Amino acid sequence: MQLANAALAALLVVSPATAHQALAQGLTPTDRSPYQTMPGVDLYAAACANCHGIDGTGAPPSALAFEEEVPDFTDCSFASREPDADWVAVAHEGGPVRGFSGMMPAFGGILGPEPLERVMAYVRTLCGDARWPRGELNVPRAMFTEKAYPEDELVYTIETPLEGDASALLSEIVYEKRFGPRSQIEVVVPFGVRQRGVGAADPDAWVGGLGDVVLGLKHTVLHSLASGTIVSVGGEVKLPTGKTDDGFGGGTTVLETFAAVGKLLPSDGFLQAQAVFEAPTGAGHPNEVVARGVIGKTFTSGGPWGRAWSPMLETIAARDLVDGEAWSWDLAPQIQVSLNTRQHVLANVAVLLPVTDAGARDARLFIYVLWDWFDGGFFEGW
Ligand code: HEC
Known part of the structure; x- marks a missing residue:
């Protein structure tokens, strides 16, 4: 499982296009099963942190193989106004489903709705200021x-x-x-x-x-x-x-x-x-x-x-x-x-x-x- 995560994460950071291919081909159910029970924080670290940064502010441009700017999940002014449904749509289907870059890969095939909701629940904790209406x-x-x-x-x-x-x-x-x-x-x-x-x-x-x-x-x-x-x-x-x-x-x-x-x-x-x-x-x-x-x-x-x-x-x-x-x-x-x-x-x-x-x-x-x-x-x- 560690290996699968590392491989996926490495794939994503080196080449989102290759990652897309891997995700599109769909990993076998045995590859997928560990994600079904993994806590949101670990899923985030394995699947998202390479691009979005372990702290959610976005990986530094030098660490990314693409030009697109990565959003800052700790910025409450940005994060609070995005409803979960839109974020799950982007994470499930990939950036283009909401007119964003294809550098944001689709995770629906490998993670499925429930693990994605756990990731989102974790991402929500990155803005800790409850004054902002959701x-x-x-x-x-x-x-x-x-x-x-x-x-x-x-x-x-x-x-x-x-x-x-x-x-x-x-x-x-x-x-x-x-x-x-x-x-x-x-x-x-x-x-x-x-x-x-x-x-x-x-x-x-x-x-x-x-x-x-x-x-x-x-x-x-x-x-x-x-x-x-x-x-x-x-x-x-x-x-x-x-x-x-x-x-x-x-x-x-x-x-x-x-x-x-x-x-x-x-x-x-x-x-x-x-x-x-x-x-x-x-x-x-x-x-x-x-x-x-x-x-x-x-x-x-x-x-x-x-x-x-x-x-x-x-x-x-x-x-x-x-x-x-x-x-x-x-x-x-x-x-x-x-x-x-x-x-x-x-x-x-x-x-x-x-x-x-x-x-x-x-x-x-x-x-x-x-x-x-x-x-x-x-x-x-x-
Ligand atoms: C290969 C790099 C990469 C990985 C891995 C990645 N993302 Fe992204 N993500 C991006 C980029 C780039 C954007 C910005 C796209 C744009 O603005 O056009 C983005 C945008 C998003 C957005 C849209 C925010 C908005 O503006 O509304 C969400 C939500 C998101 N990512 C969630 C995730 C989650 C959850 C994961 C892990 C399951 C993940 N991402 C993994 C690159 C990545």
């Missing part, structure tokens, strides 16, 4: 409900009415950046074009411009992988940068506070909820409360490591804090899908349907493209 709690981003998980991402959303007299094409760029284990800042820049619409002197004329820019801060107050729960609080300032005469923006600074919850459900299901209190500072603008909630589930196509599809059903309830005001309700069925192999570029298509007061609000189509820029360039990993 990537499993980073459930798919709904169209409207703010996530509890702090993110590094860029989201571009377009929106257009599906009924009504005036056409419009509105966009929004959301930039989110994490800092520290649990915090995140956010900038939202809306802009677009719309027809002036009924009531205007020239209803068919198009106008364009900037909407109300939003600056936000979010902080995770509680997270637990064991219970599958994450809770965050946040605040936002919406600035009156939009030209209200042309229908862009609300015309007053709005202060907002919110709480957001994410909850994992069995079989890759998830729930998210957000409660918002909005306080416009200008006279004549009532305070508003908004409650958003979403339930969804992730499926894969093309095998267990394939494209991820997450159908979701979202509801939005809003009410001005004025005596006698009723709640307005909207429903938003939607589906998010991963666009590339790395799964860090995703799209979501949603239809927003007014449930109450349907005459006053139009059904609208929303589409976003999301790029988790921490996981690599937009064009990497396709």
